[in-house]
Amino acid sequence: MQELTRLALLGCANAGQDVCTVIDTPALQAASSREQRLLWQAGSLAVYLAAGQRPQTASLPQGAPLDAQAEVPATLHPLLNAAIGGELGGIAPWLVQRLRACGLRLPAQLLPQVLDKQAALETWHTVIGVRGHWLAGHNPSWQRRLEGQLPTQLDEATLQRNWEEGNIDQRRHALATLRKRDPALAREWLLVRLPKERGEPKVALVQALKPGLSLADEPLLESLLDDRNLPVRLAAARLLTLLPESAFRGRMLARAQACLHWQVAAPARGVLAKLGNLLNKPAPASLRVDLPEDLPKDWERDGLREQSATGLGKRAALLCQLLEHVPPSHWSDLTGLTPAQLLPILAADEWNKALLTGVLDASYRYQDAEWGAALMDAYLADNPLLRGDEGKLWACLNDVQREALICQHLHQGSPMPASYGLRGMRTPWPSTLSAAVCQAVLADASQPASNDTQRPGFDFSQLSEQLLLHCADDDLPKLGELVALYADRLAQGPLAGQRQYERARLIVALAEAKQTAIKEMPL
Amino acid sequence: MQLTEQQVLALAPDSGSASNGRKLAQAKQWPTLGRSPRAAWGECQGSGKTPYQVRVDLADFASKCSCPSFKFPCKHALGLLVLAANQPDLLSEGNEPEWVASWLDKRADTASKKEVRAQAKAEAPVDETAQRKRAEKREDRVREGLAGLQRWLEDLVRNGLAPLASEGPAPWEQQASRLVDAQAGALAARVRALADLPGAGEHWPERLLAELGRISLAVQAYERIEQLAPDLQAVLRQYIGFSLREEEVLATGERCRDQWWVIGQTTQNDGRIRSQRTWLLGAQTGQTALMLQFAAGKQPFAASYLPGSLLEAELVFWPGAGLRRALLTGQPSLLPSSASLPPSRSVAQLLDDAAHYLAANPWHERQATVLQDVAPRCGADGWQLVDGAGDALPLAGNEHWLWLALSGGHAHALAVEWDGQAIQPMGLFIGHHYHPLTRGD
Structure with a gap:
């Protein structure tokens, strides 16, 4: 066939000789032209080859090993x-x-x-x-x-090759793996490598130090504070502040203390004085904020900047960033006052926005639940300075605080903040919480539908979906009434609105899926 | 009925219908559900006031729904079947409601009427003179068209095939149109399809030349068609485009009753027309039959066949030699499947079969069978199918992961289609369920 194909590619007009093949039957002699002969030869040969086709040879592959599971x-x-x-x-x-x-x-x-x-x-x-x-x-x-x-079991050689030749993901992965095995060697690798890196990959490698961060990393991170690249400096600062013993934290604390001057009222001595204090509720402390006019060089080196994303002025932004690096418990310890006592003082100051934002950021960073609760109380008391920070406020709370607050919101008929709080709740939800959410959904359903099209109501199907996803398995059977509610909507078809119908479908499907899975996969 | 969700969703006209059908497979959306030995039915609450009435004939999975969708089967019919597959207990056995029974009766009636019509048509007195005249006129046109095709083919090889790689589809389209005018439709489609070959893959010149050669042989054979055996005449006439209407086949075709395995199904889409090949294997006769369906654009296929099922049915075959096309007739009934594929062939036997088919019909292209104990092999130079004897054939395409996953690389019986170049795996039984390996579209 090869010879024939070559002739056909060239064209009979351009090639002198015909080709002889096994198909040289007398019938071919009847061909009236070279072209016809070539075509007949090709057609016959194709059939001949197809009919005589032989299989290739190969051995059966090694099958998959047996699965014990x-x-x-x-x-x-x-x-x-x-x-x-x-x-x-x-x-x-x-x-x-x-x-x-x-x-x-x-x-x-x-x-x-x-x-x-x-x-x-x-x-x-x-x-x-x-x-x-x-x-x-x-x-x-x-x-x-x-x-x-997977937690890869890469051998040293592969690890080193990935580190030296891999893409940024592989390098980061190699670094993280080595850091678990031999943190000192991982730091050495990084020390050699970092000066050659630029831009995002450099930041990514610095960020890779977060797991297993220790004081041993401090010298390297300190040196990175002198990097030319701002994101690298910021990444290093964010890690240093996580090390309680670091010089960086000490510097920040000293600066913050120098800026915030607290005057704590002396504890009342006499009985009369104490009674008087109780009646008049004098401010237990006062605050004076003293900020540098310009950004000091050493502040700048530690990653503090004159601008911030929160729309604060230059000096306010500085104050805010400074506070973010100080654990808020420091202020309670320093003054001997509770967060609830300190907050009104912060809120009354002329730098109040920066103070509250900074303290909130610090509460979030150091997961200070006591300060978190106080800040949340202030927010709920409608403090305008904390508006828009709901996510962070919730994130400061511990699970017990969070659950109590969610239930409180649900009882008060304010599902919106409750749904905010539910987002970060650990799963499975405690039974009391599931019951409260279920009750809230059922209570809403029993109310006559609102005709207020200007202000569409809260979408309780979102809560129901979250409930079905996150409730404890033992609590699922208690949700029968709630599921029946959506099953009814489903049975009505999409008449009442396509979206509602789709939501009902999802919720019923979720409930059925979980029930089936629990039944078919008993623990 | 041992349906699986995958089998059911393979009936869907597109992936959107499949996904919507799956979503509708929730008992809550079905106020009524039921089944009888011959049908499944249910009422599904849709966007209208009254629920949609959905009914499915379990013999051939034909369905009817009162919804306005033009898709077929519609999402409601698919939802009902997915329910029947996943939660068969929900469809309790009961008496067919009137709206189900009357539809089934009407179907049976139409089917028998169709046969009666075919019979009547075959027996009806015809104006033989007029018919002969028409036939002669067409014969002349075809001969003229074929002569033109032969000249064009000779021109191609005179000037050489090499330049075709850069010429695009225009010359092929022109020649195909001429063949359409000459009423040689099947040949026209063949020529049009050749446009894809030049430049595609390293062996394109060889494949193109082989195809041109076979077409040229058909032209030559047609010139002396009277000298050929009647079966070969029939094959050649179909190859050129003298298509038989289904009524004619029903009236005159050879009939064969058997228990037929629906071993697999493949669908091809050339942009204008989708064609579906459903392969049947007779349990007693061992005969292979091909059922072809065509649909324009996104139109549904007229009938649904469920790969992996076993049908008690009568087939009527198109005339011809070798592997033949067939048509289901009467009311087929679905048998409980034995959850495995029928007795099977080795790779060497498949190639032997191919040789026999070619001996009977030199224009034979495709066959299907069940191969015994074969496994996929994924190597550096592509995928292969290997059997226990160490015989291997190349696999079509590069996506055989589902087969590899299901089989774990171990040898199983596999339904395949073979086109002389590569094996297309169609499906296999694992864990008592048929898994289709070909996508609907």
Whole structure:
């Protein structure tokens, strides 16, 4: 066929000689032209070759090793398929946990779609079983993706090669891995490497020091405060401030103390004086803020800037940043006053916006629940200075404070702030919280629908969805009434509105999915 | 009925319908649900006041819904079938409501009427003179068209195929249009499809020349068609474009009753027309049959066949030699499937079969069968299928991950399609369920 093909490519007009093939039957003699002969030869030869085709030879491949883990029961396959495809809201993490608790793995037919999408793999990689790892081994891009998910057991040589030749993700990963094994060597690597790095990769490598941060990292981070690149300086400052013993923290504290002058009223001595204090409630302390006119050079080196994103003036921005580096408990210790006593003083000062924002940022950074609660109280008492900081305020609270506050909001009929607070709640939710949310949804449903189209009401289906996703398994059966509510809406079809219908569908599907999964995968 | 969700969703006309169908598979949306040995039905609350009435004939998965969707099967029918697959207990056995029974009866009636019509048509007195005249006129046109095609083919090889790689589809389109005018439609489609070959893959000159050669052989064979055996005549006439209407096939075709395995299904989309090949394998006769369906653009296919199912049915075959196209007739009934594929062939036997088909019909292109104990092999130079004897064939395309995942690289029986170049895996049974390996579109 090769010879014929060469002749056909060139064209009979451009080639002198015809080609002889096995197909030289008498019928070919009847061809009226060279071209016709070539075509007939080609057609016959194609049939001849097709009829005589031989198979290639190969050996059967080595199959996947046996999986000791059992596959999820077949009744759950459609459910898992939908969850992996993102059709069941945020149920995936719960399902993964359930599978792991039961020692089950995903069915083989769902593995390609998990390995094929980064997001799916991030969620599901712990339940792909031996088959999943074996399958990924056949596809380099899946393999890479999977390696990115796993606590890798890279050997020294691979680690070093990734560090020296890899992309930024691989380098960061190599650094993090080595840091766990040998923090000193990891620092040495970084010391050699950092001067050659620029821009975002450099920042990323500095940020990679956060896990396992220790005082041993301080000299390196201190040296980075002199970097030419602002984001690198800021990244180093953010890490130094996390080290309670660091010189950086000491410097910040000293500066803050120099700026904030507290005058604490002497404790009342006599009985009369004490009684008088109680009646008149004198301010227990007063505050004078003294800020430098210009940004001192040493402040600048430590990452303080004259501008900030909060729309404060130059000096206010400085104050705010300074406070952010001081644990707020410092102020309570210094003055002997509670956060609740100190806050009104901060709020009364002419620098109040900067003071409150700085203290809030610090409460958030150092996770100070006592200050968090006081700030939240101030916010709820409608302090205008804290408006817009809801997310941070909630994030300062511990779980007990958070739950109590959410329940309080729900009882008061203000679901909006409650839903804010629910976002960061640890899962599964405590039973009391689930019951409160359920009650709030049912209470809303029992009220006549509001006709106020100007101000559409709060969407309780969001709360219901969160409830179904995050309630404890034992609490699920208690939500029957709530699910029935949405099942009724579903049975009415999309008449009452497509969106409501879709939401009802999701909620009923979520409830059914969880019930089925609990039934089919008993713990 | 051992349906799986994947089997059902393979019936969906597009991925949107599949996803919507799956969403509708919630019992709460179905105030009534039921089934009988021959049908499944339900009422689904849609955006109208009254619920949609959905009914599915379990013999051939034909469905009817009172919703206004032009898609077929619509999302409601798919939702009902997904429910039937995932939660069969929800569809309790009961008496068919009137709106289900009357539809089924009407279908049976239409099917038998169609056969009667075909019979009547075949027996009806025809104006033979007029018919002969029409046939002669067409014969002349075709001969003229084929002569033109032969001259064009010779021109191509005279000037050489090399420049075609940079010429685009225009010359092929022109020649195809001429063949359409000459009423040689099938040949026209073949020539149009050749436009994709030049420049595609390193072996394009060889493949193109082989195709041109086979077309040229058909032109030559047609010149002396009277000398060929009747079966080969029929094959050649179909190859050129003398298509038979289904009524004609029903009236005159050879019939064969058997238990037919629906071993697999593939769909091709050339941009204008989608064509679907459903392959059947007779349990008793061992015969292979091809059921072809065509649909324009996004139009649905007329009938739904469920890969992995087993049908008790009568087929009517198109005339011809070798592997033949067929048509389901009467009311097929769905049998409980044994959850495995029928007895199967080795790779060497598949190639032997191909040789036999080619001996009977030199224009034979595709066949399908079940291969025994084969596994996928993913190597540096592409995918291969390997059997226990160490015989291997190349696999079409690069996406065989689902098969690899399901089989774990171990040997299983596999339904395949073979076009002389590469194997297209169609489906396999794992854990008592049929898993289709071909996508709907």
